[in-house]
Every structure is written in structure tokens, then in C-alpha cells.
Amino acid sequence: MGHYVTLSAGETQTLAALEQQERSFKRGSVIRREQDDARDLFIVRKGWLYSSVLLGNGSRQIMRLHFPGDLLGVSSLAFGDSADSIIAVTDVSICPFDRELLAALFQDHPRLAALVFTLAVAERVALADRLASIGRTSARARVASLICEVFARLRIMEGAHLSELILPITQEDIGDATGLTAVHVNRMMRGLVEDGLIERSGSAIRLIDEHRLAQEANFINRFAKIDTSWLPAAA
Structure with a gap:
């Protein structure tokens, strides 16, 4: 987020609080499966991951690659269950946090809330670009x-x-x-x-x-x- 705005001390402290429970996973680990409980979101500290869905014919569609700095799980905020599976491409370090902490961030730091929303919209537009690419190029x-x-x-x-x-x-x-x-x-x-x-x-x-x-x-x-x-x- 600091790439797009100059963060205040309060914003920096709030974001740092989301990264207090760092966990490591080996390459190939399933961080969360489709339809699992989706209370947690994740910040990527190290490594690559991807989110994917399994189709009815058994094939897999990778929806998004994820890199250090990314916030994972936003796509499942509207649901009780995970909309996709999250898989570690490499050895990774991620920081899970309960979505109630995101709710507190939205309440206490409206600029960060607006930026999270803006970046989520940009990600959806980028995903639509790839959908058009797959369908028509x-x-x-x-x-x-x-x-x-x-x-x-x-x-x-x-x-x-x-x-x-x-x-x-x-x-x-x-x-x-x-x-x-x-x-x-x-x-x-x-x-x-x-x-x-x-x-x-x-x-x-x-x-x-x-x-x-x-x-x-x-x-x-x-x-x-x-x-x-x-x-x-x-x-």
C-alpha cells in the first residue's frame, strides 16, 4: 500500500498488526481449499502462491498468481466459504488474520479501506482482461x-x-x-x-x-x- 500512498504512522502501525502471526508452508502446500471456512485473510510475506478452482470435468483453472505484499482472501469476503483454493507455488511465509481485524481497519482508517477497495477493483479489472485474453486472443x-x-x-x-x-x-x-x-x-x-x-x-x-x-x-x-x-x- 505504501507504493500508492505515503502511509501515516497510525496506518503503518495498523497494517503491521495484521502481520504478527507469520506462518511458513512448503512448496505445494494447500493453504485453504475451495469451500473451506473463509474467516481468515492472508498477507504474503515471502514466496509465490496461486488461487484456483476445480471444474466439473476435473480440470483446474488458475485464477490468480500471488506475490509478496499481496492480500489474499478478499474474493471470499462476501461468503462464509472460500471461493477458491490457495496453493503454495514455492516455500512461502504468510500472515493469516481474522477478517474482523479488517473490519476494524475499515472503521478506524477510512483511507486504507478505500485503498483496499480500489486495489480489489483493479485486480478484478485485470482478471477481466485475462478472461478476454483467454476467450478472444x-x-x-x-x-x-x-x-x-x-x-x-x-x-x-x-x-x-x-x-x-x-x-x-x-x-x-x-x-x-x-x-x-x-x-x-x-x-x-x-x-x-x-x-x-x-x-x-x-x-x-x-x-x-x-x-x-x-x-x-x-x-x-x-x-x-x-x-x-x-x-x-x-x-
């Missing part, structure tokens, strides 16, 4: 869009200079996020390398021509320019 554009999204979101915490990273998700994971098979994902990734848009070495990916990559993906960075001008004053 080529396989290559879907893979390119996911790569652009990962870099754009990680730059919030790691800085605008980020141009290379280790991608811990498998080609099957990418396929489950983009509606493709692992074989098709591999073919699209090779094409992006051959055309000089990215470089790959094992699980490392480096951006070579980000502008062309974003053009091919029709990618819009929904988190680059969040409008905070309307937020109420800090309490």
Missing part, C-alpha cells in the same frame, strides 16, 4: 500477457528496474492460467524467444523487447497508475 498472446502481468506486478515491490526473474511455475501451471496445454505453452514460449521478445535459461526469463511483447499481448498494466486522488484523508 491467440495462444501466443495469452502467454505473452501472463509474462507481462507477472513483471508488472512484481515491480510494485521490487522496483521498475526488474527485467529478469526466476519463474517458479511450470508450463502446466501457465497452461491452467491461460487455457492451454503444457505442450502448447512450450511452443509459444519458444516462439517468443526465437522472435527476440524474451530470453530463457532454464526457469529464468529476461525481457528483451518488452514493448513488442506488450503489443502482442494487448497488455494493459492496471496497477501502474492507480488513481488515489479521491481517497479520504489519513486518520
Whole structure:
């Protein structure tokens, strides 16, 4: 949140109170399953996770990747049960907290409440972008869009200079996020390398021509320019 606004001392203290019960999980751990009780929310301190749903035919759809700094569980606030499963992609550290603490945050810090709402809306718009991409763009554009999204979101915490990273998700994971098979994902990734848009070495990916990559993906960075001008004053 400090990326978008200058936090007051009171806001910083309130946010820190949400991260007092840090827990660690190994790669592959199920943090919460679909239809589990959804009282807790989670702040990611370390590692990657994804949220997914299991479809009637047994296939999996990865809805969202989650990185350090993310707030998980907001999508289940309207329900008593979890709307999705949350899985650790890598070893992770997360901080669970009861949603009643979020209610207290909303009451005592209206600016933080408005920012949580704004970021949740931005996330939903980004999810709608991916839905449109899966439904109406080529396989290559879907893979390119996911790569652009990962870099754009990680730059919030790691800085605008980020141009290379280790991608811990498998080609099957990418396929489950983009509606493709692992074989098709591999073919699209090779094409992006051959055309000089990215470089790959094992699980490392480096951006070579980000502008062309974003053009091919029709990618819009929904988190680059969040409008905070309307937020109420800090309490």
C-alpha cells in the first residue's frame, strides 16, 4: 500500500498488526481449499502462491498468481466459504488474520479501506482482461500477457528496474492460467524467444523487447497508475 500512498504512522502501525502471526508452508502446500471456512485473510510475506478452482470435468483453472505484499482472501469476503483454493507455488511465509481485524481497519482508517477497495477493483479489472485474453486472443498472446502481468506486478515491490526473474511455475501451471496445454505453452514460449521478445535459461526469463511483447499481448498494466486522488484523508 505504501507504493500508492505515503502511509501515516497510525496506518503503518495498523497494517503491521495484521502481520504478527507469520506462518511458513512448503512448496505445494494447500493453504485453504475451495469451500473451506473463509474467516481468515492472508498477507504474503515471502514466496509465490496461486488461487484456483476445480471444474466439473476435473480440470483446474488458475485464477490468480500471488506475490509478496499481496492480500489474499478478499474474493471470499462476501461468503462464509472460500471461493477458491490457495496453493503454495514455492516455500512461502504468510500472515493469516481474522477478517474482523479488517473490519476494524475499515472503521478506524477510512483511507486504507478505500485503498483496499480500489486495489480489489483493479485486480478484478485485470482478471477481466485475462478472461478476454483467454476467450478472444491467440495462444501466443495469452502467454505473452501472463509474462507481462507477472513483471508488472512484481515491480510494485521490487522496483521498475526488474527485467529478469526466476519463474517458479511450470508450463502446466501457465497452461491452467491461460487455457492451454503444457505442450502448447512450450511452443509459444519458444516462439517468443526465437522472435527476440524474451530470453530463457532454464526457469529464468529476461525481457528483451518488452514493448513488442506488450503489443502482442494487448497488455494493459492496471496497477501502474492507480488513481488515489479521491481517497479520504489519513486518520
